[in-house]
Amino acid sequence: MLEKTLFAILHPLWRLYDLIAPKRADHWAFTTHHLHTDRFIENQRAVFEHVKADPAIRKLVFYRNAGGDFQIENAVNCETVKHGTLRGLILLARCKVVFLTHSIAMDYSLRWPGKGFSVLKLALRKRVVVNLWHSISVKKLLYVANEEISKHTARVSYRTQERLGYAGLIASSDIDSYAMSAMFYPLNYRQVWITGLPRNDFLTQPENALPRYIRSSLERLRGMSRGRKLIVYAPTYRQTHVCDTAHYYQFSDAEIARLKNLLRANGAILGYRPHYFKNSKQHFNLDQYIDDELIFDMSQEAVPEFSALARECDLLITDYSSVYIETLYLGKPVICFGYDIDHYKTHEDGLLYDMDLVFPGPVVQHFDELMDAVESRLRFDPATIAREQATARRIFFKHSDARNAHRVKEEVLKRL
Structure with a gap:
């Protein structure tokens, strides 16, 4: 070199x-x-x-x-x-x-x-x-x-x-x-x-046609879930190195306890998928609560390709990350936890679109709203989800x- x-x-x-x-x-x-x-x-x-x-x-x-x-x-x-x-x-x-x-x-x-x-x-x-x-x-x-x-x-x-x-x-x-x-x-x-996007081919190809590293991830995810529903939390990074007021959400012990009760009641687990780019010492604190029982590490180190998560998940929670587009490709329900949406619009990258128009699910700003949205989306039938997502699909996909x-x-x- x-x-x-x-x-x-x-x-x-x-x-x-x-x-x-x-x-x-x-x-x-x-x-x-x-x-x-x-x-x-x-x-x-x-x-x-x-x-x-x-x-x-x-x-x-x-x-x-x-x-x-x-x-x-x-x-x-x-x-x-x-x-x-x-x-x-x-x-x-x-x-x-x-x-x-x-x-x-x-x-x-x-x-x-x-x-x-x-x-x-x-x-x-x-x-x-x-x-x-x-x-x-x-x-x-x-x-x-x-x-x-x-x-x-x-x-x-x-x-x-x-x-x-x-x-x-x-x-x-x-x-x-x-x-x-x-x-x-x-x-x-x-x-x-x-x-x-070529990577979207990995969403709809037969499993035996996928690359080995994705097949291995699917097996790993199924071993974690053991038949339970998979909820994935995949937020994007914040511009903390450029903007002093940017911040990552810090979950409290009480919120994590409520989250775990929700997971147990719905026969589900949570996979935490942080963005790979860490531009400061600040970050979400959810990794502190990973217990490999109800909350699991599903970072890129554990699951390199998000398509494996999109194929396996039952519900995606994100924010302004485009990962929801992959679950949209498959018609999976999504929730935007935009705890800082107003700040993000004006002081960080900003948003290209009105989220109420292009996000195919609820946009919530508070933890209580998030828990209510999770409960409801786990119970929605596929036809309701399809109607909710129809506009976003027309906006983002010429090919499916x-x-x-x-x-x-x-x-x-x-x-x-």
């Missing part, structure tokens, strides 16, 4: 080499998670799974640090490559197709001890660069986020500049495509592909099949 000082010296030479090196249309670059490099998940993994058996495509999976067991099965013409090594840089320079989850600045940067990183700039015009953005966003992000948050996320200038070079940015629906083109300015609307990754592949092939 290059050292930071050496990288600064050699980066101009890399850019020249990348510019003149011939790009091979059969070389497709994937990356593991930008922070948790041992996880090869979400949209990139779904596209990979779709093309893994194609011998005509050389699939290169770039990882940082020590990597890990990515549980890749039955792939041909495939190689995992350590990013930042000489071999890795040479192979990346040959790749005509490059997939992103967040940005080049995040996914292909070289990270140094501590929190330092250096952006590896790519020759964009010679490539088909596709941003497989990891979600259908409900929050305001990037260019449209509230001013202080937008300044913070734009502090790496290349992250904004690179968008002009994307061949495609995926979206899930017409309305989602408008939101994505606004958030990813200066990208223009004609760069947006309404393919649907298991062919999202296929549509991405077809768009890539048109440009080779």
Whole structure:
């Protein structure tokens, strides 16, 4: 792995080499998670799974640090490559197709001890660069986020500049495509592909067609629930490192006791799924109450892919996280526990939509309301849930099949 000082010296030479090196249309670059490099998940993994058996495509999976067991099965013409090594840089320079989850600045940067990183700039015009953005966003992000948050996320200038070079940015629906083109300015609307999210293929595929790591998660979840109903609490992170008044909800002992009584009475368990991004020492305190009897750890360390939770859960509690879109894809009931919704709208990222319009369930701000909503949603019949979710489904889904990754592949092939 290059050292930071050496990288600064050699980066101009890399850019020249990348510019003149011939790009091979059969070389497709994937990356593991930008922070948790041992996880090869979400949209990139779904596209990979779709093309893994194609011998005509050389699939290169770039990882940082020590990597890990990515549980890749039955792939041909495939190689995992350590990013930042000489071999890795040479192979990346040959790749005509490059997939992103967040940005080049995040996914292909070289990270140094501590929190330092250096952006590896790519020759964009010679490539088909596709941003497989990891979600259908409900929050305001990037260019449209509230001013202080937008300044913070734009502090790496290349992250904004690179968008002009994307061949495609995926979206899930017409309305989602408008939101994505606004958030990813200066990208223009004609760069947006309404393919649907490839990771949603994992929601409706037969279980025996899923990757092994998702099948293993399903078995693990069933072992935890032992036939009981599964309620998942999956909140997003708060901008505590930028906004002094942002805060995480702190459950009291009395509230946890009431929650456990509710779980027992309904033959249910609670799985806690915190956001992987922790930007300060502050966080929700629910992990202190995990007892592996009624409250379980269902973080990414335990269950890497949220699709496993979406398939197994009976009810999702979230806030402004887009994970509810996955349960919406399956018609599962959802609750928004927006304890800080007014603050979030004005002082943190902000919201793209009126939650009363796009959230397919109750939006509550207080714990008592949350408990009442849980009780009622556990008793709702599927027809009632379907009626409640009809508007949100029309807003967010142009496609509701298991062919999202296929549509991405077809768009890539048109440009080779």
